[in-house]
Amino acid sequence: MLEYDVVVVGSGPAGCMTAKYAAKEGVSTLIIEEDAEIGEPVQCAGLISKRAVEESELKSKSFINCELKGAIIHSHSHDVRIESPSPEKRAFAIGRSVFDKELAKEAQKEGADIILGSKVKRVKKRAGETKLTISTTGEEEIRASVVIGADGARSGVAKMAGMKVTKNFLNCVQVEGEYEMDEAFAEIFVGKTIAPGFFAWAIPINEDVARIGLCIDKRFSPHPNPLLFLKRNLSEHPVIARKYKGSSSNFTVGTIPIPVGAGLLRRRGRGQTVSVDKEGGLMLVGDAAAQVKPVTGGGVYYGMKCGKIAGEIAAKACLTGDMKVLNAYERRWRKEIGKEIAFGLKVHRLRCVISDKDFDTIFRTLSQDAVLQLIKRKGDMDYPSVVFREFLKHPRLIKLMAMNILKYLYTK
Template sequence: MVMLEYDVVVVGGGPAGCMAAKYAAKGGASTLILEEHAEIGKPVHCAGLISRRAIEESELLDTSFITSEIKGAVVYSPSSELILESPDQRAFAIRRDAFDQALARSAAEEGAELLPGHKVNGIGKREGEQGLIVTAHTMNREEKIRATVVIGADGVRSSVAKMAGLTTSTRRLSCVQLEGAYTIGEPFAEIFVGRTIAPGFFAWVIPLGAETARIGLCIDKTVSPQPSPMPFLKRMVLEHPVIAKKYKGTRSKVTVGMIPLPLGLGYRGHHTVKADKNSGILLVGDAAAQIKPITGGGVYYGMICGKIAGEIAAQASLNGDMKRLKEYERRWRRAIGREITFGLKVHRLRCVMSDRDLDTVLQTLSRHDIAQHLRKTGDMDYPARALRELIKNPRLLNVMARNILKYLYIKQG
């Protein structure tokens, strides 16, 4: 059997992987995407809410993957609520499968090739030969592919990361979501916080039209009395005073998933590059824990980092200069590193806050001047920017002071 050879092999056909492949091919590198599943974008493991900025970052002109526009959000704590409405349409509910498939087509238009139904279970070297040998299994055969650079975009349980000996996350949020009939008023996302609702994170309702919504939540198991998010979801749709009266009891889809929490950019073990003199491996997207710890979103950051990874992988492979791969880590950290580092601090604080603290936070944020500031500066892609200013408020500082010892001693996974 003749071995396939490529400059760049991307493992995983999600947004980060497709964008990496697109930019590697655009840079002149022969590029292959290996996707484990038979169809790009399936199964879906995402709430499917992205910003206008993320759509622009995707470079897709056909936006038929959008199902609804979201005007704002209503945030509920156990005893308070906060309404955030923007004059601009800043968020969109999307069909993630259609979105991912459009990104794959965009990569193919630049020259990237795609092999679906190929699960990678080996990356190694042969003595006396240059490059990496990628072993992928399909339904009835094994393929061996030679690559100069491998980009691991294979998600939270990244096989590429394990094979390369790279660790970016040891702590994960557990998530569950259903899609079902729901009474929609205004097209607002609903966010629910509370230790009995979604310990360590939050729950959501995302409208998909006039009568359907995605209802889900994530939990941080280090502060949850139960390891599974499913009991919390069942209780929420049956008993929560806001959700139970709107949920119609029907569901068409239930999905489960995980969100990787980064180790922290100052942690010496968080590396996304492994290289020797003639080959290298990069991690991108969820495989690199390139997510927003405050909201859990990873599509926008994954596309940003995918572009950087693809561009640098092409340069390194075509010029035979693997030292150039180190530039990937520097550039993606420069792009989103501060947001991730601050977001991790906010997440750790959120994990130790009581329901009373959460009520205080929402009551403070509901004040007219602060709410106005949030409406003007709030940004779902860079939430830390607004929060850095808000935490200077005396009432919020008091909440932080009450929780500082718990914050310092919480397990960091």
């Protein structure tokens, strides 16, 4: 039987960063990945901030497809163009397959082992050690002091260990296709018929090709299948259909977890999910712990950030032999991003209940010069609450909130 101090299930950005930071502390570390190749299949639009590129600590930038100058947001009858004010605030379209492989190499350099093509099928919890059964050709057991589920949105580790995780997900779909681009601007499209409960996007990856996709929140959608909306956008949307030139490839479907928030009508903390089971020596990180931005669905930056904390704390628990140390994980990551997620959930709930006419009002307001300057100054794709809090002081948006308050309050 294989034995490790720390076993990380999943080799996405969160898993690789967790393993790198655990191995760095000197504990024996293993990553188990069910797919035969790291980074494949890709389920990501690959839009990340300059800050996230830095968080990856990767020296080679071979994973960058293209640097973006800003974003154009389209509502039903209004467009807002937001140009990045400085190189510091730029975003990048990245190739996740290369990115994840590079992150895995860094974990290996620190001493982590990787087993590919092996799925974790059972988790047996016991104080002091947890056993995983993995299946490759046959079945094999692995013993670990700490097991970390970095196994994505529908974490099997969390389910098998009986940990409470979110039940709400965005359903997403994406293709890469030829797309007419004026400049390297990401395009965002909002509207109930375009992507109910979320938004659609076109992210350029070079001069001729973009990732075109969308997510829906099926609780607010007349249909649970996002593909119907993608097909309609590609053939009928006034902007997407005009710019899309066909030749689709790399079709992908996926899910993004919506974290569980305290909610206005619920008591603080009630229903909140957990990312640590110290008795069983179990932790969750990345999408498995719903460490994503509810406003944009982005999880790469938060996953890496929380992975560093998870790896360090798991190693400390192994080195001291005290599993109570694991409790610090939940506290530390919530301190870093908990408030941002909680605020993002409120914005997400508002977006789900407002009408297309309300979106037009919002974007008309955003295109006022003073507001655009504010976005340029305070806009931050990793911490959007800063600028949203400022928007909510605008009289027109206060009125819009007041008109939607009942729908907002009674939305779960």
